[in-house]
Amino acid sequence: MLKKLFSVLAIFALASVALAQEAATTAAVADTTVGLKAIGAGLALGLGAVGTGLAQGPIGAAAAGVVAERPDKFGAMLIWFVLPETLVIFGFVGFFLLK
Amino acid sequence: MANDYAYINGRIRVMRTELITERSFDELLSSTSYAEFLRLLSEGSLAEDLRDSTSQNSGLNELDAALSRNFHRLAQKVHSFGKGESAQELGVVVAKWDLINLKTLARGIMKGRSSEAITEALIPGGTFPFEVLKAASSSSDLLAAATTLSAAGVPLGRIFRDAAQAFAASNDAMDFEVSLDKGFYAWARSSAKSNSLKRLLGREIDLRNAFSARQIKGQANPGRFFVEGGNLNESEFVRLAGGDVTAATAILAPVFEAPTLEEADLISRKLMDEAASNAALSDTLGPGVAAEFLRRKEIEIAKLRLIGRGKFYGVPIESLRKELGNA
Structure with missing residues (x-):
């Protein structure tokens, strides 16, 4: 009788461990999804900013050259200079969609 | 390096827009007198350099001086834009006029021309300070001129000295020029990176x-x-x-x-x-833009000298137009 009782208790104990394991796996998957989304959002914003930086480097240098010769061209040069900022805006959109 | 040329070429492209257009050349050609030619010219980008030549009693010498001043100013300006490697490459572009000047100087000294006559034929556009070239033009022989030029610390001073030594050994002007060309192009090729x-x-x-x-x-x-x-x-x-x-x-x-x-x-x-x-x-991010700009500027100056002479001596427009095609 005592032997049967221990067997039943052992089954219950294993069953509860198994049930706890399943709940933990579901939570881990959810955590991973959140983490990957955060990485994706970071990449969207970060890579957009890097692209903008790469584009603005030579544009800024050329614009500085033009403005050094013709200060009246400052406005036009500013427009050319800020055009690559659209890449960061796309990055922001991606960032908020993933968040 | 790429960013150096982005800035440099940005400035040069703006300077290029100030070159005289074909339409303006036509207007200058159609001017009825030398005075009108000067007036039209002084309304453009050359105004700063033309102040002395637009006064009364000024002639072709003043115009030539003004045009030379303009070319010299712009060549030096382009050269000054560079830093490090880009300065070295722009130095090669500008040194083209050093080579021409050194040949003019040597030919003048070989033929025993006066310092004034030699100086008049020089183009003030290279890396040598013009005062050094003037001082060298009064030298009695090529080796003495080489000593004066070497003091300027410009790489071409050493090349000129080697060429002067080649001339001293053979007394053949061709040996001088070949040695100068060989030295110049070897230096230019080693300095050119792009x-x-x-x-x-x-x-x-x-x-x-x-x-x-x-x-x-x-x-x-x-x-x-x-x-x-x-x-x-x-x-x-x-x-x-x-x-x-x-x-x-x-x-x-x-x-x-x-x-x-x-x-x-x-x-x-x-x-x-x-x-x-x-x-x-x-090569939009290279020294080619500077080379092309200075070449165009040189042609512009040559055309203006031609039109100036034509207007001063009353040459018919059609003859001038034909000559301009060859400038």
Whole structure:
């Protein structure tokens, strides 16, 4: 009788461990999804900013050259200079969609 | 380096927009007198340099001085834009006028011309300070001039000294010029890092060799007149100097076959214009843009000198227009 009782208790104990394991796996998957989304959002914003930086480097240098010769061209040069900022805006959109 | 040229070429492109347009040249050509020509000219980008030449009693000397001043100012300005490697490359672009000036200086000294006559023929556009060139022009011989030029600390001073020594050894003016060309192009090729400038120098060397082969046709040992660095190799040069036109490439053949030296010079200048234009278009972040701008500026100055003379002496417009086509 005592032997049967221990067997039943052992089954219950294993069953509860198994049930706890399943709940933990579901939570881990959810955590991973959140983490990957955060990485994706970071990449969207970060890579957009890097692209903008790469584009603005030579544009800024050329614009500085033009403005050094013709200060009246400052406005036009500013427009050319800020055009690559659209890449960061796309990055922001991606960032908020993933968040 | 790329960012250096983004800034430099941005400035040069703006300076290019201030070059005299074809329409403005037509207006200058149509001016009814020298005074009107000066008035029209002083309304444009050359106003700053033309102050002295627009006063009463001023003549062609004042105009020449103003145009030289303008060219010198812009060449120095372009040269000053560079830093490090870009300064070295822009130095090569500007040093073209050093080579011309050193040859003019040497020819003047060899022929015993006065310092004033030599100075008048110089183009104030290279890396040598003009005062140093003036001081060298009063030297009694080439070695003395080389000592004066070496003091300027410009690399070409050493090259001139080597060429002067070659002349002292043989007393042959051709040896001087060949030594100067060889030294200059070896220095220029080692200083040029970008492919566009190397290609431009290669074209210049090829044209120099084609001209040289034309002049020494039939002479013994032609190989010593060959300058390395172009597409034409020494054996092709020797064949060309021997009269074998098939040794020249399709591009160089017209220079060699032109009936007169003037026509050969005209073809050669057009080929250099084309090469400079290609360098500017193919390498937007390189020194080709500066080379093309200075070439255009040089042509502009040459045209203005021609129109100025034409207006001063009352040459008919049609004759002037024909001459302008060759400028």
